[in-house]
Amino acid sequence: MQSTVDGFSYGLVTPVVAFLMACLGxxxxxxxxxxxxxxxxxxxxxxxxxxxxxIGSGIWTMHFIAMMGFTIESTPIHYDRLMTFxxxxxxxxxxGIGIFIVGYRGATGTALFTGGTITGLGIASMHYLxxxxxxxxxxxxxxxxxxAASVAIAMAAATAxxxxxxxxxxxxxxxxxxxxxxxAVTGMHYTGMAALEVHVHGTADPATGESAAALLAxxxxxxxxxxxxAGIVVxxxxxxxxxxxxxxxxxxxxxxxxxxxxxxxxxxxxxxxxRARRPVERRTRTPQKR
Numbered sequence: 001m002q003s004t005v006d007g008f009s010y011g012l013v014t015p016v017v018a019f020l021m022a023c024l025g026x027x028x029x030x031x032x033x034x035x036x037x038x039x040x041x042x043x044x045x046x047x048x049x050x051x052x053x054x055i056g057s058g059i060w061t062m063h064f065i066a067m068m069g070f071t072i073e074s075t076p077i078h079y080d081r082l083m084t085f086x087x088x089x090x091x092x093x094x095x096g097i098g099i100f101i102v103g104y105r106g107a108t109g110t111a112l113f114t115g116g117t118i119t120g121l122g123i124a125s126m127h128y129l130x131x132x133x134x135x136x137x138x139x140x141x142x143x144x145x146x147x148a149a150s151v152a153i154a155m156a157a158a159t160a161x162x163x164x165x166x167x168x169x170x171x172x173x174x175x176x177x178x179x180x181x182x183x184a185v186t187g188m189h190y191t192g193m194a195a196l197e198v199h200v201h202g203t204a205d206p207a208t209g210e211s212a213a214a215l216l217a218x219x220x221x222x223x224x225x226x227x228x229x230a231g232i233v234v235x236x237x238x239x240x241x242x243x244x245x246x247x248x249x250x251x252x253x254x255x256x257x258x259x260x261x262x263x264x265x266x267x268x269x270x271x272x273x274x275r276a277r278r279p280v281e282r283r284t285r286t287p288q289k290r
Contacts, residue, residue: 004073007066007193014069018062019186025058026181028230030165031174033099037106037166048103052096054230057223059095059123059185060088063130066189072198075137083133087126088223094122098162107166116159123154123185127192138200146195150188157184 008015032051036044064084070077098119105111127150131140157180164177 005193005196005198006069006071006073007190008069009071010069014066015186015190018066018189019182021065022058022062022185023178023182024231025055025061025227026161026185027174027178028227029053029055029058029095029099030161030177030181032230032233033103033162033165034174036103044103048100049096050230050233052099053092053226055099055181056088056092056095056122056126057226059091059126060130061223061227062182062185063087063127063189066186067130070193072136072138072200075200078135080133080135083129087129087133090129091122091126094125095119098122098158102162102166107163112159112163112166116162117155119158119162120151120155120184120188123158123188124151124192127189131192131196136198136200138198141197141199142192143195143197147192150191150195153191154184154188157181157187160184 029051032047032054035047098115098117101115101118102111105115128147134140161177161181161184164173164180167173
């Protein structure tokens, strides 16, 4: 029989918290992507890898926070630990491929389309693999058109977020990019949940696996720790906040103080005063007497 599905059993608490987590992961990750674009000589693979981990962890954390508010009438829900870990790995890997393409190729049309498509597919793959990790006394069915719409939302919004991050126009621009990334993840998630139908078997066999609270609470420590690490890096790097490169370093010469304020000012050349012109004496001729 078809059962009633409720994705908002805690009201707006889980959707709002899930959206904020997606925005946090997107903000930290996209700032890491911007860093090698504005600063020459940065270790690009390291920054892009940290950005991939932050965005993937934000996507995964958002999904399972939202799933804590997901209930099915007359049947408990459990999760398989191995497949849940696999969904996190898929999210980080596929998002990383898309980010590396944009990070090395730049904000060109081909790179944005390819990177955004792979990143969007990574978001969708993480979602549906996480849904497949559920164990319950029933069968899940999806509407094909709604699933396709959810994947298209993820791809389009991920492409827009990568494009905004590649512009490197400062902190406020990055905030907008992270909001777009948060909308991509949450929009894809709840659109995919709208495509779901559950048919409960009604048997007495309990579902195998672990409950959401017992499984997800300890498993979130790793992704949350990675988000905290990325946040510390962003916080203590001024270039990550401003999004603009700093002034070029001044080459130090031996015998000259390093600080420009301590440089002695060169003596000004003395101005030569113009010589005063002597008054010209005019001789007057006295008329001679005849």
